[in-house]
Amino acid sequence: MAMATTQKLPADRCELGEGPTYDAGSDTAWWFDIVRCKLFEHRFATAGTIAHDLPRMASVVCRIDDERQLLAMEDGIYARTLSDGALSRLAPLEADNPVTRSNDGRVHPSGNLWIGTMGRKAEWQAGTIYWFDGAELRPLFRKVTIPNSICFSPDGRTGYFADTSVNTIWRVALDAKTGLPSAEPEPFLGEKDLPLGGHFDGSVTDSEGNLWNAAWGAGSVTGYSPDGRILRTYEVPAAQTSCPAFVGAEFDRLLVTTAWQGLDGAARASDPGAGFTYVIDGGFAGRADPPFTMPPRNQTE
DSSP, X not given: OOOOEEEEXXXXXXXXXXXXXXXXXXXXXXXXXXXXXXXXXXXXXXXXXXXXXXXXXXXXXXXOSSSXXXXXXXXXEEEEETTTOOEEEEEXXXXXXTTEEEEEEEEOTXXXXXXXXXXXXXXXXXEEEXXXXXXXXXXXXXXXXXXXXXXXXXXXXXXXEEEGGGTEEEEEEBOTTTOOBSSOOEEEEOGGGOTTOSEEEEEEEOTTSOEEEEEETTTEXXXXXXXXXXXXXXXXXXXXXXXXXXXXXXXXXXXXXXXXTTOOHHHHHHOTTTTOOEEEEOOOOOOOOOOOOOOHHHHTX
């Protein structure tokens, strides 16, 4: 077990903390409380956190440019204006299916998005993982129950995704220019690869291609080499760790969201750190999440 300083950020406790990312230009971290329809904005320079109310559930946020973000929400993919929070829908996302909502996602080095959907009550195989380039929303993998761990190798040639319900992370060869699969997925990590148990939840890859996974139910983040070897495990003071993101000027710190969703009163009392957001000072070799590349036809909308 690796030792590192872990800091709790000054932000409200999340029922389902998820979807963190970091904007190096403004030294700001963003994440969600999905079920409470909140978008959190934490500025490290001032140690201040703002909670923005959203009109519906959202789970993925990424940079478009200095003025806009992309948000994956329960019924669509939206552009959000930073100055006033205004939302403009770019594409529907299973908007005609009241059973599902958005879940895990991340931008590929090409600038295109992978985004997963799932049942609001984790209905069996109700979800799908999609590819979105700003014009086309294309299904990639269907019959996924809880899509998670969507991330990519630094060169864009390998993609990863998990179905938390079956506790497996797959990897798949990709076209580096588009982020589209060029082969069938193959298993990468399974239950035996979780050093403290739990289930594979969100993941991110570092500049060396190592995958860092938050294990739901195990209160930990573990690093895996590209060949699947366990590198290090860091404990987090909350059992339901959900998703990591690299933060800091050197991307050498790891922010981790957590949740208290599904815990009864006694379980919450025994897990007082559940739902808070943490930063691990682990000397990571992280990297920035790429921005989403808006196609020309949407640049002036």
